[in-house]
Amino acid sequence: MNSTSAGRDRRRKFDELVGVFHQDMYRYAAWLCRDKAIAEDVVQEALLRAWKSLDALRDDGAAKQWLLTIVRRENARYFERRRLETVDVDNLTPSQEAILAEAPDEQLDELREAIYRLDDDYREPLVLQVLMGFSTNEIAEQMELKQGAVLTRLHRARLKLKELVQSEGALQ
Amino acid sequence: MTTTDTMNICEEYREAIAAEPSFDGGAAHLSACASCQSFREEMLALDEQIGRALALSVPELDLPELGDVDTSNVTTLPQRRFGTPAWLAAAATVTLVAFIGFQMFGGSLSNDTLAEQIIAHIDHEPYSFRETTNAVSDERLARVIPATVASMDHSAGLITYAQSCIINGHQVPHLVIQGERGPVTILLLPEEKISAAQTFFGESVNGIILPVGDGSIAIIGDEGESLERIEERVKNSVTWDI
Numbered sequence: 001m002n003s004t005s006a007g008r009d010r011r012r013k014f015d016e017l018v019g020v021f022h023q024d025m026y027r028y029a030a031w032l033c034r035d036k037a038i039a040e041d042v043v044q045e046a047l048l049r050a051w052k053s054l055d056a057l058r059d060d061g062a063a064k065q066w067l068l069t070i071v072r073r074e075n076a077r078y079f080e081r082r083r084l085e086t087v088d089v090d091n092l093t094p095s096q097e098a099i100l101a102e103a104p105d106e107q108l109d110e111l112r113e114a115i116y117r118l119d120d121d122y123r124e125p126l127v128l129q130v131l132m133g134f135s136t137n138e139i140a141e142q143m144e145l146k147q148g149a150v151l152t153r154l155h156r157a158r159l160k161l162k163e164l165v166q167s168e169g170a171l172q
Numbered sequence: 173m174t175t176t177d178t179m180n181i182c183e184e185y186r187e188a189i190a191a192e193p194s195f196d197g198g199a200a201h202l203s204a205c206a207s208c209q210s211f212r213e214e215m216l217a218l219d220e221q222i223g224r225a226l227a228l229s230v231p232e233l234d235l236p237e238l239g240d241v242d243t244s245n246v247t248t249l250p251q252r253r254f255g256t257p258a259w260l261a262a263a264a265t266v267t268l269v270a271f272i273g274f275q276m277f278g279g280s281l282s283n284d285t286l287a288e289q290i291i292a293h294i295d296h297e298p299y300s301f302r303e304t305t306n307a308v309s310d311e312r313l314a315r316v317i318p319a320t321v322a323s324m325d326h327s328a329g330l331i332t333y334a335q336s337c338i339i340n341g342h343q344v345p346h347l348v349i350q351g352e353r354g355p356v357t358i359l360l361l362p363e364e365k366i367s368a369a370q371t372f373f374g375e376s377v378n379g380i381i382l383p384v385g386d387g388s389i390a391i392i393g394d395e396g397e398s399l400e401r402i403e404e405r406v407k408n409s410v411t412w413d414i
Contacts, residue, residue, distance in 0.1 A: 017338065020338060026228075036231075111225040112226075129192070
C-alpha cells in the first residue's frame, strides 16, 4: 500500500470515527467545562490531537473511550493554558448559561440545573454512565479512580439529584 | 431475620441501585421488599430524566484544518502467508478492484456501497484470516457482541477472531469462524437494513448479505465454502428485532 493510499484510508477512518462519536465528544466536553463555547474549542483541539495520533488506535472497539480520554485531557489543558477558574455557578457567563437554557421543558430545566451545580467529581461519572453508557469499571479507568470510589460518587450524585428534584417537586 | 438485618439489606440494595440503577442483583430481596421496589422504580425514572437532561443539542460539526500527517511511517499490516495460498486477503483486493459482481434475489441493486465497504474493510484486516484452532475467549466475545445484538457461541464454528469495527458509520461485531475450507468472516450489521439477500463473488471468495429483521448479516468465505450451513447457525444466534 503506498503512502497516498494509506493517507486516504487514514482520513476515511478518521471521518468515520468523527461521524459516529462527535456528538458524544461534544456533550462530554460540555458537561466537563459547563460552557458551550469552550466545549467547541475543546472538541476542536481533541479532533486535531486524535487526527495526529490516530495510528495509536489499534482497536476500533476502544475508539469511544480513546476519544473521550482525549477530550478529557484537552479540557484539562485548555483550563491550564488559560489559567481559567472553574465555573462560578452563581455568576454565569452567557456561554455557560446556554447549557441551562437548552430546552423549554420546565421539568428538565430543574434537573439540568441540578446536574450543572453538582461537583465535578459527581457530575463526570454520572455523564459517563448515563450518557456514554460506560460501565463503572470503564469510568474508573477513564477517571483513574478505584471502582469503589466511582460507585460511591454515583450513589451520592443520584441521591443529591433525587433530593433536589423532590424538593422542587419536579420528579413525577 | 431481625429488623436490623432487613434494614441493612435494604440499605445495601439501595446503595447498589443508586450507583447503578440497571443493577440486577438482589432479586430475592427485591421481590419481597415493596419499599426497595419503589426506590428502584424511582431511580430508574430519575435516570431516564437525567439522560434527557444531559442530551444537549450538538452544534454542527466544524472540522478543524487537519493538515498532512506523514503516513510513510504508518505500518500497513503485513500480508501474512498462510499454509493455504494467501488467498483471501489478496482475493478481497482483487474483488474490490475488478471482480465484484452482485446477484440479487428479487431486489434492485441499490446497496453496492455496503458490499464494497465490507470487502474494503476485510481487505484491511488480513490478519483475521488465520487458520487456527485458538478460539477467542467468552469474555472477548461478550465485549465485542452486545447482548442486544446477538448471543453467539462457538456452535456456528470455532470463533477465532472477534473485533468491534466501524463499517458504514456504525460500530459492528466482526467475527471470523473456521469453516470447512478455511476462515469465514461474519459481520453482524443490525443497522443495515436490506430488502433482499445479495450475493457477491470474487476470484476466490463468495459472500452473501442476508436481511435479518431491521438489519443484516454478511458472510464471506472461500469460493468452495458452503455458506448456507453457516447462515442458518448465525441467523439463529441473532437476537435483534427479527
